[in-house]
Amino acid sequence: MLIHILALDKKNITFAFFYNKLNLNQISIMFILMLAIFILGYFFIAQEHVIKVNKAATAILLGVVVWAVYIIGAPTILQNNESFHHYLSSHSELLGNNTNAYISFIVNHEIAEHLADISSIIVFLMAAMTIVELIDAHEGFRVVTDRIKTTNKKRLLWLLALITFFMSAGLDNLTTSIVMITLLKKLITDNKRRWFYASIIIIAANAGGVWSPIGDITTIMLWIGGQITASNIISNLFLPSFISLLVPLLIVTINLKGNVTRPIETVKREREDLTSKFIRQFVFFLGVSLLIMVPVLKTLIGLPPYMGMLGALGILWVTTELLHKRKDSYIKSELSVNTALTKVDFSSILFFLGVLLAVAGLQSAGHLRIMSHFLDNNLHNIYAINLSIGILSSIIDNVPLVAGAMGMYNIADIGSIGYQAAFMQNGSFWEFLAYCAGTGGSILIIGSAAGVVVMGMLNINFTWYLKRISGLALIGYLAGAATYYLLSLI
Numbered sequence: 220m221l222i223h224i225l226a227l228d229k230k231n232i233t234f235a236f237f238y239n240k241l242n243l244n245q246i247s248i249m250f251i252l253m254l255a256i257f258i259l260g261y262f263f264i265a266q267e268h269v270i271k272v273n274k275a276a277t278a279i280l281l282g283v284v285v286w287a288v289y290i291i292g293a294p295t296i297l298q299n300n301e302s303f304h305h306y307l308s309s310h311s312e313l314l315g316n317n318t319n320a321y322i323s324f325i326v327n328h329e330i331a332e333h334l335a336d337i338s339s340i341i342v343f344l345m346a347a348m349t350i351v352e353l354i355d356a357h358e359g360f361r362v363v364t365d366r367i368k369t370t371n372k373k374r375l376l377w378l379l380a381l382i383t384f385f386m387s388a389g390l391d392n393l394t395t396s397i398v399m400i401t402l403l404k405k406l407i408t409d410n411k412r413r414w415f416y417a418s419i420i421i422i423a424a425n426a427g428g429v430w431s432p433i434g435d436i437t438t439i440m441l442w443i444g445g446q447i448t449a450s451n452i453i454s455n456l457f458l459p460s461f462i463s464l465l466v467p468l469l470i471v472t473i474n475l476k477g478n479v480t481r482p483i484e485t486v487k488r489e490r491e492d493l494t495s496k497f498i499r500q501f502v503f504f505l506g507v508s509l510l511i512m513v514p515v516l517k518t519l520i521g522l523p524p525y526m527g528m529l530g531a532l533g534i535l536w537v538t539t540e541l542l543h544k545r546k547d548s549y550i551k552s553e554l555s556v557n558t559a560l561t562k563v564d565f566s567s568i569l570f571f572l573g574v575l576l577a578v579a580g581l582q583s584a585g586h587l588r589i590m591s592h593f594l595d596n597n598l599h600n601i602y603a604i605n606l607s608i609g610i611l612s613s614i615i616d617n618v619p620l621v622a623g624a625m626g627m628y629n630i631a632d633i634g635s636i637g638y639q640a641a642f643m644q645n646g647s648f649w650e651f652l653a654y655c656a657g658t659g660g661s662i663l664i665i666g667s668a669a670g671v672v673v674m675g676m677l678n679i680n681f682t683w684y685l686k687r688i689s690g691l692a693l694i695g696y697l698a699g700a701a702t703y704y705l706l707s708l709i
Contacts, residue, residue, distance in 0.1 A: 254581065254586055256284055257577055260277060260281030260577065273566060274570055278571075278572070278573025279569055279572065279576075281573055282575075282580070285580035286330065286580045290322060293321035294321065296585070297321060300585070306323075306324045306328055307324075333575075333576070333582075333583070337579065342528075343524055343528050346529050347510070347528050349532055349563055350528075351390060351391075351394045351506075355559075356558060356562075357503070357539070357554060359506060360398050360503065362499060367379075367402070373476075375479060376419060376472060376475065379402075379416060380422075380423040380464060384427035385427060386399075387423070387428045387435075389431065389434075389510060391433065391434055391436070392424035392434060393436075396669040396672055400420065400672075400677065405482065406479065407480070408481065409479070413677055414683065417677050418679070419467070421670045422463075422691070424669045426460045426695075427460065429658055430452060430453055430457040430460040432524070435653075436571065436668070437617050437653060437656045438653050440618075440625065441621065442524060443523070443525070445644060447649050448645055449514035449518050452645075452650065458702055459654055460654065460658065462702045463658045463700075466698040466699075467695040470694070498542060505538060510528075512527070539554060574618050574622070575618070578623055594627075602700075602704060604648075605655040606700060608621075608652065608659070609700070613659055613666035614665075614666065617659070620656055621656045624652055624656075628648065651703060658699055661692040664679060664681060
């Protein structure tokens with residue numbers, strides 16, 4: 220050990236000390252510690268409302284600590300890692316210097332590779348959220364909200380559910396939920412009645428986000444990762460997703476009677492005079508059209524989704540600047556991208572970044588490979604595996620679950636047959652994963668980003684949702700899953 224330390228330069232003595240001290244046995248303590256830290260970190264994320272620490276802060280810290288422990292425990296964790304030995308064979312200058320080899324492999328190969336994938340998702344989300352906030356700044360969503368006139372409970376429920384279902388496919392389930400809950404406050408006075416309608420909106424938003432490549436963060440991840448394509452996810456998941464909403468709707472409307480009471484609107488809309496009706500409609504339809512064009516461009520010319528979304532933002536940005544160039548400075552400021560950026564939920568983006576970094580650390584170290592073997596050996600069925608992931612997504616956020624599944628299984632070659640064919644691009648495993656992870660989150664109100672946001676906006680009680688809505692969401696989830704399975708047999 221002493222000879223090895225002396226052979227290193229001074230800056231590596233500390234690392235060498237740690238590495239040799241921690242190489243206690245063949246079972247890496249650090250490997251186990253990485254998993255323990257991830258579980259503990261996620262517990263604190265789930266208990267955000269109790270510990271009063273923003274989940275984004277916990278997630279960012281979690282992502283960094285997981286990788287730090289990985290670096291410290293590299294000598295034992297990477298002993299039998301084929302990728303590491305392949306890396307050494309192509310970097311002969313690192314042979315004989317174990318400390319530098321470990322650090323170089325993890326920092327320059329593993330982290331850099333994962334960060335490239337994660338960054339594409341983060342850039343996509345930032346651009347998409349900015350577009351939505353810019354449309355909202357122009358009161359564009361009033362194109363939809365001002366047309367809802369009915370007070371009949373059944374009609375209103377079906378109308379809100381269907382609008383949410385289709386809107387979340389074009390935008391995303393989180394943004395759609397925010398828009399629809401804002402609308403709901405203008406349509407219903409009774410608080411408990413709002414909770415009921417809001418709960419159906421959660422189910423509809425999650426179901427609608429599943430069958431679109433840009434409707435949910437998990438489908439975005441799978442689409443950008445190359446596991447699914449836009450055309451296939453739309454054609455193969457639309458019906459199962461719709462069934463997962465239709466079944467709960469049919470059940471709850473059996474005994475739903477009467478009319479809702481609307482609140483009396485006494486305060487004029489704050490921003491009503493900032494934009495004309497024409498500009499509101501123009502910005503809304505332009506923005507939605509640009510969002511829809513992102514998957515179209517990916518399919519037609521292969522333009523990466525994050526580049527397409529940046530292009531869409533650029534077009535809408537330039538257009539709105541030209542629309543308001545002759546207006547006074549106050550209006551231009553209120554309707555500018557700079558103002559829209561201040562309303563983008565960057566804490567959610569940082570949360571995704573932290574969680575994806577933490578999961579990437581477990582993937583690189585080999586934890587996810589062990590989990591995939593466990594699922595394969597015990598469930599022996601891709602449908603059972605995904606159904607389990609869907610149930611877990613009602614407790615654990617679907618982002619790390621899907622990121623974990625993407626890390627556990629590689630995309631199979633085009634010529635694969637039999638079991639491996641399910642893991643090809645657009646294979647049944649990836650499509651069913653998108654469905655299960657997205658709709659399974661509706662079973663509990665904390666199981667999806669949409670549910671958490673709605674819970675916060677209306678102060679919905681967790682136990683109330685569990686007693687009255689969870690069973691409906693579970694029935695819908697299983698009905699949609701059965702629909703997908705039956706369609707796969709045709």
